[in-house]
Amino acid sequence: MRKLVDSTALVTGASSGIGRAIAIELARRGSGVVLVARRKERLETLADEVRTRFGVHAEVEVVDLSRPEAPEELVRRLEAADIQVDILVNNAGFGIHRAFLETPWERQRAMLSVNVVALTELTRLLVPPMVARGTGKVMNVASIGAYLPVPGYAVYASAKAYVRNFTEALDAELSGTGVRAIAISPGSVRTEFLEHAELELNRVGDLLTISAERCASIAVTRMLGGRRTLVPGYLNALGMWLLRFVPRRQQTFFGWLAMGATASPAPSHAESRQ
């Protein structure tokens, strides 16, 4: 296992799911962590846990990344506290599974603000000091939705396509600087994501789902190994590779198959929509 000594990782969306697991995986390897999300109590419990289990330093930053000013305010607070970020993990995000025209614009705007705008601005603010030091890592969490158009997830999947393309292009631009960027595109992972999207995994989804811990362990190992892009899990990776042979016109069907066919509306939500 590669160790991370004398480094600090900022992880957004560290209060649950994949972000929490990535923060634990980085701390296990010796990195200090700055834990970012809105739910303060959860972040403080996690900070206590990593301090006790791994002896690393851990800070909590309560931030609502859907606010336009949030990334700049966060970076100003880090500077005031003299915290240098060596690894940036842009993981915070959520999905909406509903027809585009049936989803209130405020929800779609908030999703784009968190999943796209805050991720891009944090990268813009935190990468230049890494380049100046000649070392650093950025991990941006996309989704298999980044690989194809997905009816029912039109805005979410398109936002993730942005994350994947942005990150891969950034990594190419950073060539020779000592800083690397990696796009992680998970398939189904067991977290609170589905709850927030008001969905429940069905039997197909259950079969294809991996744990947040497994996803985090693969992601961190591949980031440290210098990969530019990654689909965790063999079946998902194979599926995304095979997509290149599917004509563009038929990709919406495969988009539905990959994401829409793995989960169904949660009963409470289904009732509230009738």
Ligand SMILES: NC(=O)c1ccc[n+]([C@@H]2O[C@H](COP(=O)([O-])OP(=O)(O)OC[C@H]3O[C@@H](n4cnc5c(N)ncnc54)[C@H](OP(=O)(O)O)[C@@H]3O)[C@@H](O)[C@H]2O)c1
């Ligand atoms: N689970 C999956 O199947 C799956 C598959 C592919 C990609 N992903 C991606 O993986 C990432 C993590 O999702 P997850 O599955 O771990 O879901 P999750 O358990 O719901 O975690 C989402 C995290 O994002 C944070 N977050 C949401 N809105 C925020 C806001 N306005 N400001 C700050 N933080 C915010 C949440 O923290 P607070 O609520 O405390 O703010 C939470 O820590 C997301 O980008 C998601 O799109 C998930």
